[in-house]
Amino acid sequence: MAMNDVQLPDGATQLAEDVMRLRSCAVLQMDHHGRILDCNAGVLGVFGYRSDELVGRNFACLFSSAELDRGSDRAALTKALLHSFENQGLAMMRKDATRFRAGLLLERVEGSGDATPRVLMVVRDLSDFFQTQKRVNEAQEIALRAQRLDAVGKLTLGLSHDFNNLLSVIANSLDMLAARRTGDESARRILDIAHRAVERGTQLTRQMLAFGRGQTLVPEVSDVGHLLQSSLELYRRVCGETIQLNIQVAQGLPPIAVDTGQLEAALLNLLSNSRDAMHGVGRVVLEARLETAVLPGGKGEEEDFVCITVGDSGPGIQAEIQGSVFEPFFTTKSVGDGSGLGLSQVYGFASQSGGTATIGRSALGGAAVSLYFPVVR
Ligand SMILES: Nc1ncnc2c1ncn2[C@@H]1O[C@H](COP(=O)(O)OP(=O)(O)OP(=O)(O)O)[C@@H](O)[C@H]1O
Numbered sequence: 001m002a003m004n005d006v007q008l009p010d011g012a013t014q015l016a017e018d019v020m021r022l023r024s025c026a027v028l029q030m031d032h033h034g035r036i037l038d039c040n041a042g043v044l045g046v047f048g049y050r051s052d053e054l055v056g057r058n059f060a061c062l063f064s065s066a067e068l069d070r071g072s073d074r075a076a077l078t079k080a081l082l083h084s085f086e087n088q089g090l091a092m093m094r095k096d097a098t099r100f101r102a103g104l105l106l107e108r109v110e111g112s113g114d115a116t117p118r119v120l121m122v123v124r125d126l127s128d129f130f131q132t133q134k135r136v137n138e139a140q141e142i143a144l145r146a147q148r149l150d151a152v153g154k155l156t157l158g159l160s161h162d163f164n165n166l167l168s169v170i171a172n173s174l175d176m177l178a179a180r181r182t183g184d185e186s187a188r189r190i191l192d193i194a195h196r197a198v199e200r201g202t203q204l205t206r207q208m209l210a211f212g213r214g215q216t217l218v219p220e221v222s223d224v225g226h227l228l229q230s231s232l233e234l235y236r237r238v239c240g241e242t243i244q245l246n247i248q249v250a251q252g253l254p255p256i257a258v259d260t261g262q263l264e265a266a267l268l269n270l271l272s273n274s275r276d277a278m279h280g281v282g283r284v285v286l287e288a289r290l291e292t293a294v295l296p297g298g299k300g301e302e303e304d305f306v307c308i309t310v311g312d313s314g315p316g317i318q319a320e321i322q323g324s325v326f327e328p329f330f331t332t333k334s335v336g337d338g339s340g341l342g343l344s345q346v347y348g349f350a351s352q353s354g355g356t357a358t359i360g361r362s363a364l365g366g367a368a369v370s371l372y373f374p375v376v377r
């Protein structure tokens with residue numbers, strides 16, 4: 001029976017007619033076994049079936065196989081026959097076998113006289129609602145992560161300033177001792193060790209300072225393609241011969257204002273992370289393209305960025321640790337192999353430059369870390 005040919009019972013009200021024509025949600029009437037007796041025009045929009053294709057079939061054909069395995073159809077019918085059943089988010093299946101999340105309401109309707117009870121089912125497609133909710137949750141998670149990094153950044157900045165001052169005093173004192181050296185070889189060796197430790201400490205505080213956005217940046221209006229090409233040899237050397245490094249720069253990229261030395265340091269950090277994750281063998285792509293995005297914690301408006309991504313064919317960064325890798329001192333490497341400051345330098349530098357850094361999955365199968373820099377118009 002085609003939808004518009006549905007025969008309404010005698011004395012049907014205007015409301016019943018309107019329900020039969022309703023397109024935004026499917027309304028089905030079933031017997032107590034779940035056999036579909038009648039349905040409205042909405043089954044076409046929601047499930048892709050004409051009503052005459054459904055009448056006579058069991059309503060289980062509208063559930064995804066996962067829900068059928070769970071017995072959701074039987075549970076819904078049993079509960080409806082007792083009284084009613086409601087659910088927001090069951091996985092239903094359209095005629096073309098695509099699945100969608102649905103809002104379901106089933107209610108028992110008494111048959112007249114001795115007639116067995118019937119069940120009325122109302123179904124709404126909630127895909128858009130769930131999609132929007134997913135996007136809102138993701139945006140909230142990103143904003144929370146940015147807030148947490150900001151708080152840790154402030155703490156790190158205070159610490160690194162204090163350590164920097166202490167290290168300067170130690171370095172000056174060592175210089176004075178070295179100047180008074182009396183030719184004692186073992187004293188010279190001890191001083192050398194102390195000097196190297198101070199240098200390492202200074203390097204660490206510099207990275208902490210970078211994370212806390214406390215570096216003195218010297219931005220220059222630059223063409224990213226040109227910058228990447230001019231450091232290509234250095235990048236290749238860091239990757240080593242057993243890693244194939246490719247550069248892809250989109251045509252006509254607008255310039256960005258960036259501290260070129262710090263950009264190079266950030267990319268070296270990312271390339272060495274890729275190299276380590278792949279144990280020195282694999283593929284890396286260094287890509288630059290134009291992207292329009294809303295900066296987390298920014299003006300809330302879309303802006304144009306030059307996005308520089310380092311993607312690799314390594315194992316990727318597990319979802320559970322993606323929220324932590326930008327934090328200072330987070331590392332999965334053994335003691336002595338990594339201090340966990342590489343990505344925090346990258347994040348702090350990108351943020352201080354008016355952009356941000358994000359983690360994703362590379363087309364090569366591994367991790368992709370992207371740096372966003374606002375374009376200069
Ligand atoms: N390309 C990547 N593939 C897989 N995991 C990665 C990648 N880049 C970073 N990681 C993970 O993120 C962690 C933090 O990286 P980060 O660069 O901040 O510190 P690190 O490399 O461990 O030490 P450091 O850079 O200070 O020597 C790494 O220990 C690793 O677990």
Ligand SMILES: [Mg+2]
Binds near residue numbers: 269341
């Ligand atoms: Mg690193």
